[in-house]
Amino acid sequence: MLGSSSNGGRTSSSSSSGGGLDYSFKILLIGDSGVGKSTMLLSFVSNTLHDLSPTVGVDFKIKQFTIGGKRLKFTIWDTAGQERFGTLTTSYYRGAHGIILVYDVTRRETFTNLSDVWAKEVELYSTNLECIKFLVGNKVDRESERVVSREEGMALAQKLKCYFFECSAKTRENVQQCFKDLTLKILEVPSLLEKGSIAVKKQKLKQKQVHQTPGDNGCCLS
Numbered sequence: 001m002l003g004s005s006s007n008g009g010r011t012s013s014s015s016s017s018g019g020g021l022d023y024s025f026k027i028l029l030i031g032d033s034g035v036g037k038s039t040m041l042l043s044f045v046s047n048t049l050h051d052l053s054p055t056v057g058v059d060f061k062i063k064q065f066t067i068g069g070k071r072l073k074f075t076i077w078d079t080a081g082q083e084r085f086g087t088l089t090t091s092y093y094r095g096a097h098g099i100i101l102v103y104d105v106t107r108r109e110t111f112t113n114l115s116d117v118w119a120k121e122v123e124l125y126s127t128n129l130e131c132i133k134f135l136v137g138n139k140v141d142r143e144s145e146r147v148v149s150r151e152e153g154m155a156l157a158q159k160l161k162c163y164f165f166e167c168s169a170k171t172r173e174n175v176q177q178c179f180k181d182l183t184l185k186i187l188e189v190p191s192l193l194e195k196g197s198i199a200v201k202k203q204k205l206k207q208k209q210v211h212q213t214p215g216d217n218g219c220c221l222s
């Protein structure tokens, strides 16, 4: 449930507190429990990795970075693969600019569930028609236990109209590259850029309202 969510360790790779941002994007990580979504997220936003407990409810982390001269803010949402969260599902998917569908190359059911369950949810609930989707096979460091081939992954990606990546959140192989490519693909879509730029303006307005105290405009002075 969303009620048990935390705002995670807010992580930022730049010292900017939000001012001067060009775009703000919402990214989702979805897939079965144990495929490595939270480990991928940690690997992307932090320099330290440790063993994680299954996610409870919904969590998110923030990362700010510059790419191609543009200052970006990613809010990356990470769900518990083992929970369904009913009526909150729609708000989770709403407005996402990028969605990463993750499976574990050593567990076939996590791969089949992507097409049987997760891709269907994306289709039903995501509101940005041009949202960028990535299909990611994780845990390639366990090559001897692999049961889903790279070719099968690529074929499913084509079917689901996703870009395809394989990575290891544990060794960090390809994780940064995956998020970088996702960013570059988002930056190529004008409708997503427009929405990402509106999101920055909305956030600035919100910050202004929060910081404005009643006495600020002098109306309460006698």
Ligand SMILES: Nc1nc2c(ncn2[C@@H]2O[C@H](COP(=O)(O)OP(=O)(O)OP(=O)(O)O)[C@@H](O)[C@H]2O)c(=O)[nH]1
Pocket: 031, 032, 033, 034, 035, 036, 037, 038, 039, 040, 050, 051, 052, 053, 054, 055, 056, 079, 080, 081, 082, 138, 139, 140, 141, 142, 167, 168, 169, 170, 171
């Ligand atoms: N060998 C290996 N283990 C990994 C990799 N990524 C994650 N793991 C391990 O897999 C287990 C599950 O990882 P999580 O990141 O918690 O998985 P999750 O998808 O967030 O799971 P839920 O929160 O339950 O949905 C942990 O023990 C991780 O250390 C990887 O690339 N290789």
Ligand SMILES: [Mg+2]
Pocket: 037, 038, 039, 053, 054, 055, 078, 079, 080, 081
């Ligand atoms: Mg998790």
